[in-house]
Amino acid sequence: MARDDRHDPTRPPPPSPRDLRASLSSSIGISQGRSGRGGRVEPHFAPEFDAAAPVEAATHPFIAPSDVPLATVEVPAAVVVEASGAPAPSPRRSATRRKGAEKAGRRKERPRTGTPETGGRDIVPPQAVAGRALVLVVAIMGFLACLAVGGLALVSEAARDWQLDVSREVTIQVKPVDGVAMEPRLKRATEIAQSTPGVRSARLVGESEGEKLLEPWLGSGLDLASLPIPRLVVIDLADPAAADLTALKARISAEVHGASVDDHSIWAARLRTMAGTAVVAGVAVVVLMLTAMVLSVVFATRAAMAGNRDVIEVLHFVGAEDRFIAGEFQRHFLKLGLIGGAIGGVAAILVFVVADFATRTRGDALSDQAHALFGGFSVGWSGHLGTVAVVAAVAVLTAVTSRRTVLGHLGRLD
Amino acid sequence: MVVEEHALGPPAPSRGRRRGGADGRERGDDLIRFENVGLRYGMGAEVLRDVSLEIAPRSFQFLTGPSGAGKTTLMRLLFMSLKPTRGLISVFGHDTARVTRAQLPALRRRIGVVFQDFRLLDHLTTYENVALPLRVLGKAESGYRADVVDLLEWVGLGERMHVLPPVLSGGEKQRAAIARALITKPEILLADEPTGNVDPPLARRLLRLFVELNRLGTSVLIATHDLALMEQFDARRIVLAEGRVRIYE
Numbered sequence: 242m243a244r245d246d247r248h249d250p251t252r253p254p255p256p257s258p259r260d261l262r263a264s265l266s267s268s269i270g271i272s273q274g275r276s277g278r279g280g281r282v283e284p285h286f287a288p289e290f291d292a293a294a295p296v297e298a299a300t301h302p303f304i305a306p307s308d309v310p311l312a313t314v315e316v317p318a319a320v321v322v323e324a325s326g327a328p329a330p331s332p333r334r335s336a337t338r339r340k341g342a343e344k345a346g347r348r349k350e351r352p353r354t355g356t357p358e359t360g361g362r363d364i365v366p367p368q369a370v371a372g373r374a375l376v377l378v379v380a381i382m383g384f385l386a387c388l389a390v391g392g393l394a395l396v397s398e399a400a401r402d403w404q405l406d407v408s409r410e411v412t413i414q415v416k417p418v419d420g421v422a423m424e425p426r427l428k429r430a431t432e433i434a435q436s437t438p439g440v441r442s443a444r445l446v447g448e449s450e451g452e453k454l455l456e457p458w459l460g461s462g463l464d465l466a467s468l469p470i471p472r473l474v475v476i477d478l479a480d481p482a483a484a485d486l487t488a489l490k491a492r493i494s495a496e497v498h499g500a501s502v503d504d505h506s507i508w509a510a511r512l513r514t515m516a517g518t519a520v521v522a523g524v525a526v527v528v529l530m531l532t533a534m535v536l537s538v539v540f541a542t543r544a545a546m547a548g549n550r551d552v553i554e555v556l557h558f559v560g561a562e563d564r565f566i567a568g569e570f571q572r573h574f575l576k577l578g579l580i581g582g583a584i585g586g587v588a589a590i591l592v593f594v595v596a597d598f599a600t601r602t603r604g605d606a607l608s609d610q611a612h613a614l615f616g617g618f619s620v621g622w623s624g625h626l627g628t629v630a631v632v633a634a635v636a637v638l639t640a641v642t643s644r645r646t647v648l649g650h651l652g653r654l655d
Numbered sequence: 656m657v658v659e660e661h662a663l664g665p666p667a668p669s670r671g672r673r674r675g676g677a678d679g680r681e682r683g684d685d686l687i688r689f690e691n692v693g694l695r696y697g698m699g700a701e702v703l704r705d706v707s708l709e710i711a712p713r714s715f716q717f718l719t720g721p722s723g724a725g726k727t728t729l730m731r732l733l734f735m736s737l738k739p740t741r742g743l744i745s746v747f748g749h750d751t752a753r754v755t756r757a758q759l760p761a762l763r764r765r766i767g768v769v770f771q772d773f774r775l776l777d778h779l780t781t782y783e784n785v786a787l788p789l790r791v792l793g794k795a796e797s798g799y800r801a802d803v804v805d806l807l808e809w810v811g812l813g814e815r816m817h818v819l820p821p822v823l824s825g826g827e828k829q830r831a832a833i834a835r836a837l838i839t840k841p842e843i844l845l846a847d848e849p850t851g852n853v854d855p856p857l858a859r860r861l862l863r864l865f866v867e868l869n870r871l872g873t874s875v876l877i878a879t880h881d882l883a884l885m886e887q888f889d890a891r892r893i894v895l896a897e898g899r900v901r902i903y904e
Binding site for chain 1: 734736756757759760761763764768774776778779780783787788790791792793835839
């Protein structure tokens, strides 16, 4: 295959260095001339270029030594290879490089018209990530999780109040005993109670008050005097922890015939159980919701990766490490998680505020009963802090899930 | 003029330096070396058979052959997108069979790849596409902005740096893809049909661009079936036919 036509007499004579410079510059589409607009290079294509010109024979290392001083052609320092195995550049080329570097340095200092200010646009296109749908899913999950956390705070706070109320009150029950007068025993029980440490007050429940307590079960208009109805002494403890209820029980049973002390421990235990169950259920609901959200993010990340397969390939071919690619996806999903979580959190807080206003006492029976039960639908600071924590957790979970999904998927590609 | 045929022969040692061919160059210095490489997809017939070749530093070569001969497959092996079924591929002295996934990015950064279909990211501007490899390296934009702009001007895209790829012409896309492959100063440039989408005059201009890059120290391998293009420049030819390689120095 005879392709060496370098000595073809019909070909034009070798160009001078100046011609070479102009020829090469035009071949790559650039005029070395400067326009009058801020000295910017004005690119244009040569109308016709003889690619078979002898310049190749002079420059290609396999054909002939590079004895033609093409090094005078200005090239950007960005493309000059500095491989360790490459021959040392000629002094003239080095000088040209230095000149080019100096020129580049000057260019950096000079304000450039049209120079991009940022290179930080998202590498993974935002529209390629199932943005709106995922934000909606995250917002809904975040909203429900925030509601659960708020409800949890409300129930646990109410249960704590109930427990406190119940444990602060102790009742001494004095049963009627045949042949034993009731009044002295009631008086003695009240005295014992008042002398017990930690007791703030002891009050004897009057007969009419006791009858009123029974009215809901027995009806009104009955003569209760003939019935053996026990009498009560209600004790209000100043500090349930400091009160010596064991000693009180011992003294009452020893000194007051037919009397017993009810410290409501059964009710307190039931309330504790109920509150604990509510907390466990609430935590389970939050965990389930966050799990569902994590799974949604996993699917969305996989879909985003499938939709950006070309982008990932390109990133791999330009030498991107997996963690860089994962970071690009993670940034996206962190943003989505923050937006979705914030929407859900704000919506939940609005619900709390509206519910708080709606359940405040208005003087009617319904609002009074609701207020008596829950103490108002105010989630308090713990609920609001929990909501903020849920929003943060949603954002972090979204980002971490997407990162791990990307890394796992890329790892499987191997 | 067939200088050397690398169809068959005993496998070359995979490690260490040894004397090379007539040029007296140490073959251990090759940037990329294939030794009896074979590749098949699944249980099908071998697409590449006993391929042995080397790409030396500062060398220029064409990879050619009829359509379906395996050029793109060979290119994918060259930039480690595929692993061979058999044989040895050494890239910068690393046996690719033993290269871990964590080592791949560092090796790939030393190779510039120009795809036939450009593979530009459509949502990034020309500037951002060209700067992508530097961004991947974690460099600050203030440190590379001038280099990217210079390179874009050098390839004649100074006025098109803010434009998204869908707006660029085929030739402009090609030059943007070349600029992206060059911005990290790769030791070797692999170009798959770089002139397949451009008219002959622009093809010649791109060829001159590659020649100039080679003169500046970059090894260049151009995969093409454009005989006219190869006739314009006397360079080593790696010809693929029926899965086998013939090399014309």
